[in-house]
Structures are given as structure tokens and as C-alpha cells.
Amino acid sequence: MFRIVHKRQLSEAVFEMGVEAPKIAAKARAGQFLMVRTDENGERIPLTFSDWSAEQGWIRFIFMRVGKTTHALSHLEVGDMLADVVGPLGVPTHTEGAGRVAIVGGGVGVAVAYPVARAMCEAGGEVTVIVGARNSELLILEKELRALPLRELVICTDDGSAGRKGLVTAPLKELCSSGELDAAFAVGPAIMMKFAAATTREFDVPTTVSLNPIMVDGTGMCGACRVTVGGETKFGCVEGPDFDGHAVDFEELMSRQRIYSDIEREADAEYSRGCQCHL
Amino acid sequence: MPERSPEQRRSSFDEVAFGYSADEALAEANRCLQCPNPTCQQGCPVNIDIREFIGAIIEGDLTRGVSVLKERNALPAVCGRVCPQEEQCEASCVLAKKGEPVAIGRLERFLGDTDLACELDHRCVPEVAAPSGMRCAVVGSGPAGLACAGELAKLGHGVTIFESLHAPGGVLTYGIPEFRLPKAIVAAEIEMLSSVGVEIVTDTVVGQLTTVPELLGEEGFDAVFVGSGAGLPVFMGIPGENFNGVFSANEFLTRVNLMRAYEFPSKADTPVARGRKVAVIGGGNVAMDAARTALRLGAEEVFLVYRRTQDEMPARKEEVHHAKEEGVEFKMLCSPAEIVGRDGFVTGIVANRMELSEPDESGRRAPVCVLGADFSIECDTVIIAVGTRPNPLLKAAAPGIELSRRGYVLTDEEGATNLPGVFSGGDIVTGSATVILAMGAGKTSARAMDRWLRERATS
Numbered sequence: 001m002f003r004i005v006h007k008r009q010l011s012e013a014v015f016e017m018g019v020e021a022p023k024i025a026a027k028a029r030a031g032q033f034l035m036v037r038t039d040e041n042g043e044r045i046p047l048t049f050s051d052w053s054a055e056q057g058w059i060r061f062i063f064m065r066v067g068k069t070t071h072a073l074s075h076l077e078v079g080d081m082l083a084d085v086v087g088p089l090g091v092p093t094h095t096e097g098a099g100r101v102a103i104v105g106g107g108v109g110v111a112v113a114y115p116v117a118r119a120m121c122e123a124g125g126e127v128t129v130i131v132g133a134r135n136s137e138l139l140i141l142e143k144e145l146r147a148l149p150l151r152e153l154v155i156c157t158d159d160g161s162a163g164r165k166g167l168v169t170a171p172l173k174e175l176c177s178s179g180e181l182d183a184a185f186a187v188g189p190a191i192m193m194k195f196a197a198a199t200t201r202e203f204d205v206p207t208t209v210s211l212n213p214i215m216v217d218g219t220g221m222c223g224a225c226r227v228t229v230g231g232e233t234k235f236g237c238v239e240g241p242d243f244d245g246h247a248v249d250f251e252e253l254m255s256r257q258r259i260y261s262d263i264e265r266e267a268d269a270e271y272s273r274g275c276q277c278h279l
Numbered sequence: 280m281p282e283r284s285p286e287q288r289r290s291s292f293d294e295v296a297f298g299y300s301a302d303e304a305l306a307e308a309n310r311c312l313q314c315p316n317p318t319c320q321q322g323c324p325v326n327i328d329i330r331e332f333i334g335a336i337i338e339g340d341l342t343r344g345v346s347v348l349k350e351r352n353a354l355p356a357v358c359g360r361v362c363p364q365e366e367q368c369e370a371s372c373v374l375a376k377k378g379e380p381v382a383i384g385r386l387e388r389f390l391g392d393t394d395l396a397c398e399l400d401h402r403c404v405p406e407v408a409a410p411s412g413m414r415c416a417v418v419g420s421g422p423a424g425l426a427c428a429g430e431l432a433k434l435g436h437g438v439t440i441f442e443s444l445h446a447p448g449g450v451l452t453y454g455i456p457e458f459r460l461p462k463a464i465v466a467a468e469i470e471m472l473s474s475v476g477v478e479i480v481t482d483t484v485v486g487q488l489t490t491v492p493e494l495l496g497e498e499g500f501d502a503v504f505v506g507s508g509a510g511l512p513v514f515m516g517i518p519g520e521n522f523n524g525v526f527s528a529n530e531f532l533t534r535v536n537l538m539r540a541y542e543f544p545s546k547a548d549t550p551v552a553r554g555r556k557v558a559v560i561g562g563g564n565v566a567m568d569a570a571r572t573a574l575r576l577g578a579e580e581v582f583l584v585y586r587r588t589q590d591e592m593p594a595r596k597e598e599v600h601h602a603k604e605e606g607v608e609f610k611m612l613c614s615p616a617e618i619v620g621r622d623g624f625v626t627g628i629v630a631n632r633m634e635l636s637e638p639d640e641s642g643r644r645a646p647v648c649v650l651g652a653d654f655s656i657e658c659d660t661v662i663i664a665v666g667t668r669p670n671p672l673l674k675a676a677a678p679g680i681e682l683s684r685r686g687y688v689l690t691d692e693e694g695a696t697n698l699p700g701v702f703s704g705g706d707i708v709t710g711s712a713t714v715i716l717a718m719g720a721g722k723t724s725a726r727a728m729d730r731w732l733r734e735r736a737t738s
Binding site for chain 1 (some may be wrong): 314419443444445484488489504511512516520521527529530534538539543544546547549550552623670
């Protein structure tokens with residue numbers, strides 16, 4: 001059992017949660033993820049590390065309330081227990097020799113972009129972070145990002161309520177065309193990663209994307225997380241989650257992410273009917 | 280042994296075969312000739328004293344029967360259900376030459392169940408040697424790890440098992456369905472191990488949260504057994520394999536068995552695809568389990584697609600028989616060439632008609648494609664059960680461990696690897712095999728570990 005020691009609502013549907021997990025905290029690296037199960041009947045869901053403290057023995061993750069499990073998770077409070085937290089999983093993001101790098105985070109993907117940016121800064125990289133959200137209300141971790149020694153933080157919102165109005169690909173393209181970029185890293189909705197990778201491809205800027213396929217065990221056993229990269233089948237959980245963004249088949253990834261969307265909507269609707277007190 | 284009718288079974292995850300009653304067990308035991316030179320024992324991979332335990336049933340001394348079984352096998356209720364007895368002990372039974380062999384597996388199950396029916400403190404607990412003061416770590420709580428842990432505990436060592444999932448049991452828990460091996464039986468057998476001092480730590484991925492060198496270093500273990508199983512599912516590399524609705528058998532079975540997706544959404548939160556027309560590719564026990572599970576989830580039609588004939592199928596005969604009875608339709612000599620789909624979802628399989636070649640030097644008849652004999656199978660779900668390969672996490676778990684070209688751990692006959700104090704056994708050494716072979720390997724390794732530990736302590 002893992003005790004919840006921190007909870008913060010970041011936006012209407014996005015939460016940050018911290019649990020006591022000294023062993024995981026001691027091993028966590030930027031770009032890795034966790035599998036979390038709330039209770040005995042719960043689903044195993046992959047969630048991304050946003051922060052951790054090896055000294056204080058806690059880890060934090062960020063999730064968006066989308067289905068039954070994340071809904072139930074959002075109702076837990078500090079002091080409550082999670083049945084299972086497994087991690088760190090996946091290959092850490094490669095940060096050595098980062099050079100001049102653009103880190104692009106969209107929506108909840110900023111939860112991954114933040115520790116990756118921090119690790120790249122620590123590795124001596126010259127880091128520009130571009131974050132995107134639908135509106136200013138949905139921007140997360142802005143304060144934390146501002147505390148990093150970044151070259152620049154660019155904020156984009158669809159409606160212009162914060163930073164620049166428009167998509168993250170516009171400032172990314174400007175950076176690419178300035179010729180001052182050695183590499184890019186993108187994490188967020190698959191469609192955003194697809195367009196970020198398409199933007200950098202034109203300029204031959206090597207681009208890593210952090211993928212979020214459906215997973216069950218998170219240790220390579222089930223193959224649910226398979227993605228096609230450069231024509232080959234790769235397992236997101238043990239061979240990723242980072243892959244070459246120019247080689248990923250994003251159409252397939254997006255299609256595979258929808259496998260369970262219908263049944264999950266039903267389950268969430270049923271769950272929500274049963275606990276209207278919280279809504 | 281009495282069974283549920285195929286009609287009852289098709290919609291239920293309850294166990295197919297009822298166990299023997301005491302009278303039935305006695306009647307079956309009485310068929311045993313109690314041969315002076317019992318060949319059945321030689322057919323058992325862990326060399327159980329079969330004559331002796333059957334003799335105990337004949338005498339009505341079930342407690343002794345259980346203890347004879349447990350001398351060699353820590354999980355009799357499991358093995359009595361899932362061992363391929365017809366190829367092992369029962370194949371070597373003298374009566375098999377003339378007719379029906381003694382149902383050794385069912386008698387083993389009877390004794391295992393009799394023991395589990397008792398309160399924990401009344402069960403047969405193996406004798407445990409005086410504490411050695413040494414501690415062993417076991418990676419993986421599947422059959423190899425459990426058998427190794429049980430044996431090490433009996434030999435007086437402290438044992439901690441590290442399991443990556445949230446529940447112990449490995450393939451016994453996530454792979455083999457409830458209708459063939461009830462999870463309560465697995466849990467009870469594991470509880471038994473805990474009662475002899477084996478500690479099980481779940482949610483721990485060795486290779487990520489900790490490593491073998493760390494277990495032997497700062498975590499203070501004296502020896503490690505790696506029984507992590509074969510791991511990654513193999514796909515066929517044919518077009519269309521990543522369409523929605525195409526699953527590995529591991530994923531399908533894990534959702535249903537470990538996550539209880541058949542109780543979704545009322546009692547479990549993990550969904551599973553409930554296909555209407557399901558094609559399962561493969562011919563082993565895993566394929567059979569997947570096909571029968573798909574039926575129980577409500578499929579109207581389930582096809583089993585295999586490139587050889589039923590005679591070459593590696594699955595147990597009993598399971599093939601059960602699958603056919605339940606309505607699984609066998610499509611033999613049929614090799615998938617492409618999976619087709621629409622809007623991202625699978626709609627069918629295009630397959631090649633095969634024929635078997637003349638036997639080669641090893642006597643095996645290879646399937647060869649009959650040109651121009653393509654045909655298609657309409658389906659909305661495809662489950663691929665064609666095998667597994669080693670998990671790449673192994674290299675991170677045990678840096679420097681010697682592996683075969685195909686990525687399996689290289690060991691000597693007793694499970695010793697090239698790393699001092701590190702032993703290994705089960706599917707991660709042999710590739711996919713059976714529960715009992717993995718258990719045998721775990722036990723053999725435990726004895727070798729014990730010797731290694733004691734030699735090191737005295738030197």
C-alpha cells in the first residue's frame with residue numbers, strides 16, 4: 001500500500017498527487033513512468049512522474065480525469081492509500097550532451113516535459129521549453145518551469161488567454177529555422193507530437209517523442225503498448241516510452257489509443273451516476 | 280473424473296473438472312498395481328514417489344499421502360491440474376500399455392485439495408531445517424520461483440521473492456484461466472509457502488527498482504535465483520498485426536485472469552474486447568486457453584488457426600478435447616498471411632492453405648504453403664498465441680549475465696549462471712515449457728544454491 005502525501009488540483013480536470021515511495025524515489029529518472037492501481041478491483045494505469053525526492057522519499061505524478069479510474073483517483077485525499085504503485089518503468093530520457101534543445105509539452109504532457117527539461121538543464125543543455133494548452137486555465141507547472149534556468153519559456157494557448165495565441169508548432173518552427181537547435185523532445189497528445197515531429201523533420205532536427213500507448217502490465221509481458229517505429233514493432237513500456245519521432249507511425253498510435261474508448265465511456269458514466277455527491 | 284457439461288461451461292469461468300470424491304479416489308487408487316519397480320516415478324520431472332502416495336490413499340492415510348507428495352512437490356493442487364500427466368507419469372504407467380493408466384494426476388489433485396481444505400495450521404507443512412542465517416532472493420513468483428523458494432525455505436534459508444505484478448503466481452495467476460486452475464487454489468498454495476517463512480514482495484520490477492548486483496550488495500542477500508519467465512509475446516510480423524482487435528494471448532489472458540475483466544464493469548475496472556467472431560492463432564495450451572476464454576466472454580464463433588494438424592498440436596489432449604466440446608472450431612493446416620481491417624479495426628484474416636512435408640531427419644514434418652490456396656476468415660478479434668521471447672529487462676536486471684544468442688540465460692545443469700551466487704531456471708532458461716519443468720528447474724537450482732552457500736560459508 002502506498003500512502004498519499006500530497007494532492008493539488010492543477011486545473012478543472014488535472015491533478016497532481018504524491019505518494020510515499022522511498023525506493024521508487026531513489027531510482028526515478030526523467031522520462032520514466034509508473035503503473036498505478038487504486039484498489040483491489042482497479043485497473044492498472046500508466047502515469048508519468050512529474051517530480052520526486054530521493055531525500056524525502058516521495059514521488060509525484062499528474063493525471064487528467066478522463067475515465068473511471070482517474071475519476072476514482074481524483075476523489076482520494078492525503079492520508080488515503082493506493083493499492084499499488086509500480087516503477088520506475090521505461091527507459092529514462094537520454095539527457096547527456098543535450099546541447100541546444102527544444103522541449104515541447106502539450107496539455108498533461110507538461111508533466112513529463114518539466115522533469116525532462118530539468119534533467120536537460122542539469123546535464124548542461126541550453127533548453128527552450130514550449131508549452132501549449134487550450135487556455136490559461138489548463139496550463140500546468142508554469143511556476144516550476146519558470147524556476148528552471150531555461151533559455152526561454154514559450155507559452156501558447158489556443159485562445160490566446162496566456163502567452164502566444166496558436167499552436168506549439170509555430171514557435172518550434174521559428175527555432176528550427178533560426179538554425180539554433182540540435183535536438184527536440186515532444187510530449188503530449190499524439191496529434192501534437194505528430195505535428196511537432198513533422199515540423200522538425202523539415203529541418204532535420206532529431207526529435208524524441210514520449211509515447212503514451214495503452215498498457216496493462218507495463219513490464220513487456222502483454223504487448224498492448226506496441227507501436228510501429230521505422231516499420232518495426234516496438235513495445236512502449238520496455239523499449240520506450242521515448243522513440244524517434246520521425247519514425248513513429250502516429251496514425252496507428254492514435255487508432256490504437258481508441259480501442260477501449262467506447263466501453264470506458266460507459267464504465268465512467270455508470271461510475272459517475274453512482275457517486276453524484278462528488279460532481 | 281466428473282466434469283461440467285460443455286453447455287454449462289461455455290458461459291462460466293467455474294472450474295471444468297470436479298475433483299474426485301473420497302470414494303472415487305479410493306476406487307482409482309485401487310487400480311494401481313503398486314509395482315515393485317514403479318516406472319511412473321521415472322516419468323515425473325520432479326520424481327515424486329507416486330507408488331507411495333497412491334499406497335497411502337489405498338490405506339486411507341491421506342495425511343501421509345500429502346506429505347509424500349510434498350516431499351517433492353510444493354504445489355500438488357496446481358500440478359494435479361495443469362501437468363501434462365498423459366505424457367509424463369501416466370504415459371509410464373504399466374497399465375497404459377494395456378489400457379487406461381492410473382489417473383495419477385487426478386489422485387495428486389485429490390490429495391492437494393484435501394490438504395488445502397484444512398485450516399492453514401492443520402495442513403501438511405514440510406519439515407524446515409534449522410535456520411542457516413543466510414538469505415536468498417528469488418526474482419519472479421511463477422512456478423520456477425515458487426518451487427525454488429519453497430525448497431530454499433525447507434533447507435533453512437531466509438527467502439524473499441520479488442514479483443513485478445501486484446499479485447504473486449506468475450503464469451499461474453495471469454496466464455492459466457480460472458476454469459482450469461482456480462485462483463483460490465493458487466493463492467492457498469502460495470499462502471502455504473508464506474507459512475514456512477517465504478516473504479513475497481510484489482510491485483517490484485527487478486531491472487528497474489532494484490537489480491541483481493544490488494540484491495547481492497547493499498540489500499544483503501547471499502544468493503539470487505532468477506525465474507523471471509519468458510516474457511515478451513511474439514508477433515508474427517505479418518501485415519495488419521497492429522489493427523485494433525489484434526491481441527497477444529498474454530494481453531487477453533492477463534486482462535481476464537489477473538484483472539478479472541470478465542467481471543467488468545460491475546466488479547472490475549479493466550475492460551477486455553468481447554469479440555463476436557474470434558480467431559486464435561497457435562496450437563499450444565495458451566492458444567486453447569485463449570479460445571475457451573473467448574467463448575466464455577460471449578463469442579458466437581471461435582476459430583483456432585494452426586499451421587499443422589491436430590496431431591502436431593503441442594496443447595494437452597484433454598484441453599484440445601475440452602475446447603472442441605465447447606464449440607471451438609479448428610482450422611488446421613492454415614497459416615495467416617495477413618490481417619485485414621477497416622477504419623483501424625480488424626475484419627478478418629487472409630491465410631494460406633498448408634500441407635505437411637515428408638518428415639525431415641528429426642522426424643518433424645514441416646508445414647509448407649500450397650500455392651494458390653489462399654482463403655479468408657471473417658473475424659472481429661484476433662488473438663496471437665505463437666510463443667514468447669525473453670524480456671530485454673533481463674540485461675538491466677543482471678548485467679554481465681551470459682545469455683544465449685536468442686536471449687535466454689545460459690546455465691549449467693543445476694541452474695548456475697556465470698555470475699557467482701546467481702542461479703536461474705524455468706522459461707527464462709529453456710524458453711516456453713511447462714509448469715512442472717519450471718518447478719523442477721527451480722528445485723534443482725535451490726539445491727545447488729544451498730550447496731554453493733554452505734561451501735562458501737565454510738571456505
